[in-house]
Amino acid sequence: MASDAPSSPDEARRALVEALVATGEQDRAAFLRVYRMTAAKLFGVCLRICGDRTAAEDVLQDVYALVWKRASGFEPGRASPITWLATIARNRAIDWRRANPHRATTDVEDVADLPEPSPSACDTLLFDETDRRLHLCLDALQDTQREMIRAAFFGGLTYAELAERRAVPLGTMKSWIRRGLLRLRECLDDDA
Amino acid sequence: MTTPDDPDMTAAEVALGLLDGEARAAAHRRLLADPAFAREVAHWRAHFATLFAEVPEVVPPAYLEHRIAAAVAAGGGDRASVHALRRWRWFGGGMSAVAAALLVLVLTRATEPPAAVRPPSRTVVPMVATLAPGAGVAPFAAVYDQSTGQVRTLGRVALPRDRDAELWAIGQDGVPRALGLLTRDGKTRIVVRGIRIEPGTTLAISIEPLGGSPRALPTGPVVATGQLDRI
Numbered sequence: 001m002a003s004d005a006p007s008s009p010d011e012a013r014r015a016l017v018e019a020l021v022a023t024g025e026q027d028r029a030a031f032l033r034v035y036r037m038t039a040a041k042l043f044g045v046c047l048r049i050c051g052d053r054t055a056a057e058d059v060l061q062d063v064y065a066l067v068w069k070r071a072s073g074f075e076p077g078r079a080s081p082i083t084w085l086a087t088i089a090r091n092r093a094i095d096w097r098r099a100n101p102h103r104a105t106t107d108v109e110d111v112a113d114l115p116e117p118s119p120s121a122c123d124t125l126l127f128d129e130t131d132r133r134l135h136l137c138l139d140a141l142q143d144t145q146r147e148m149i150r151a152a153f154f155g156g157l158t159y160a161e162l163a164e165r166r167a168v169p170l171g172t173m174k175s176w177i178r179r180g181l182l183r184l185r186e187c188l189d190d191d192a
Numbered sequence: 193m194t195t196p197d198d199p200d201m202t203a204a205e206v207a208l209g210l211l212d213g214e215a216r217a218a219a220h221r222r223l224l225a226d227p228a229f230a231r232e233v234a235h236w237r238a239h240f241a242t243l244f245a246e247v248p249e250v251v252p253p254a255y256l257e258h259r260i261a262a263a264v265a266a267g268g269g270d271r272a273s274v275h276a277l278r279r280w281r282w283f284g285g286g287m288s289a290v291a292a293a294l295l296v297l298v299l300t301r302a303t304e305p306p307a308a309v310r311p312p313s314r315t316v317v318p319m320v321a322t323l324a325p326g327a328g329v330a331p332f333a334a335v336y337d338q339s340t341g342q343v344r345t346l347g348r349v350a351l352p353r354d355r356d357a358e359l360w361a362i363g364q365d366g367v368p369r370a371l372g373l374l375t376r377d378g379k380t381r382i383v384v385r386g387i388r389i390e391p392g393t394t395l396a397i398s399i400e401p402l403g404g405s406p407r408a409l410p411t412g413p414v415v416a417t418g419q420l421d422r423i
C-alpha cells in the first residue's frame with residue numbers, strides 16, 4: 001500500500017467522516033476530498049445499476065449534488081460514511097432505471113449477477129471487515145433465492161416486478177424470497 | 193433464534209424495498225410507530241449495504257470532477273444548473289496530434305495580417321479551444337477573437353443531408369447558448385452578440401435539425417466539446 005494512503009481502515013473511515021462532516025458545513029475543499037475518496041466506488045455502483053456509462057456519469061453528478069446538500073444530515077455515530085454515500089448512489093441510480101426503462105440496456109439480473117471481484121484496497125479500508133457475514137450467508141442460499149435478493153438490491157425491484165420478470169405467480173416469488181430471507185436471518189444470527 | 197413458524201420478514205422486505213402498495217404503506221407506518229421494528233430494518237439495511245463492497249470500483253472520467261465542483265460552486269448544485277450541466281458531456285483527455293495541428297492552422301488564420309493596425313498596447317490575446325470529439329468525429333479547433341467578437345472553427349462534422357451542426361457556448365452558469373450553425377465547408381466564422389465569452393467558457397457542437405435546434409437548448413447529440421483558454 002502506498003505510504004501516503006491511510007494506513008488503517010479506522011484512519012480511512014475517520015478521514016472520510018471528517019471530510020463529510022466538514023462538507024455539511026459547506027466546506028468545498030472537504031467536499032472534493034469526499035469526492036476523491038469515494039467517486040470510484042460510487043461510480044461503480046451507478047454503472048452497475050444503470051448499465052449505461054453516460055447515464056452513470058449523469059447520476060454520479062446528481063449524487064454528489066445531493067451529498068453537498070445533505071451532508072449536514074449525516075450522523076457519524078449512526079451510519080458508516082461509505083454506506084451512507086453508496087445508499088444515495090443506489091437510490092439515485094434506481095430512480096434513473098425506473099425513469100428510463102428503455103435506456104437501461106442491461107437486464108437487472110445480469111447487473112446483479114456480475115462475478116464477484118476481489119475487494120479492492122479502498123473497500124477493505126472503507127467497509128467494515130466484520131460485516132462480511134452477509135456474503136457467506138448469501139452463498140448458503142439456493143441460487144434462485146440469492147439471485148432474487150441481489151436483483152432486488154441492485155435493481156430496486158419489488159416482489160411484483162420480480163415475479164413479472166421471472167414469469168412466476170406473485171405468491172411463488174414472495175414465498176421464494178421470504179424463505180431465503182428467513183434462512184439468511186438464521187445464518188446471520190448464528191454467526192453473531 | 194428465529195423459529196420457522198414466524199416467517200414475518202417485513203423488516204428485511206422494507207430494507208430491500210420489495211413491498212409496494214398498501215403493504216408498503218403499512219410497513220412504513222410501523223417503521224414510525226415501532227422502534228424495535230425500525231431497529232430491525234436498520235440492521236437489515238446495514239447487512240445489505242455490505243453488498244456494495246463487492247461492486248468493483250470504476251474511476252470516473254476526470255471531467256466529472258470539474259463538472260461537479262463547478263455545479264457546487266455555481267450555487268450549491270441547485271436543480272436547474274445541475275440539470276443544464278447534466279446535458280453536457282465533456283469529451284476530456286489530452287489534445288491529439290491532429291487536434292494540435294488544426295489548432296496551429298486555425299491560429300495561423302486567426303493572426304492573418306489585420307486590415308487595420310491596432311495600437312500594440314491594446315493587443316487582445318485570442319482565446320482558443322480544442323474541441324475534443326466523440327467517436328467518429330474529426331477534431332475541431334476554435335478561436336475566439338475578442339477584438340472582433342468572432343468565433344472561428346476549423347473542422348468538419350459528417351452530417352446527413354437533413355441535419356446541421358450547431359455551435360454552443362456554456363458559461364459559468366452551465367446554460368448552453370446557441371452561437372450559430374457551422375458551415376459545411378468546415379471553416380466557420382460566427383460573430384457573437386449578447387453572449388459572454390471568457391476563458392473557461394465551454395464550446396460544444398451538437399447535431400440538430402436543419403436550421404438549428406428548435407428550442408433554447410440542444411436537442412441532438414453533442415459530438416465535440418472543449419474549453420476556451422487564453423494563449
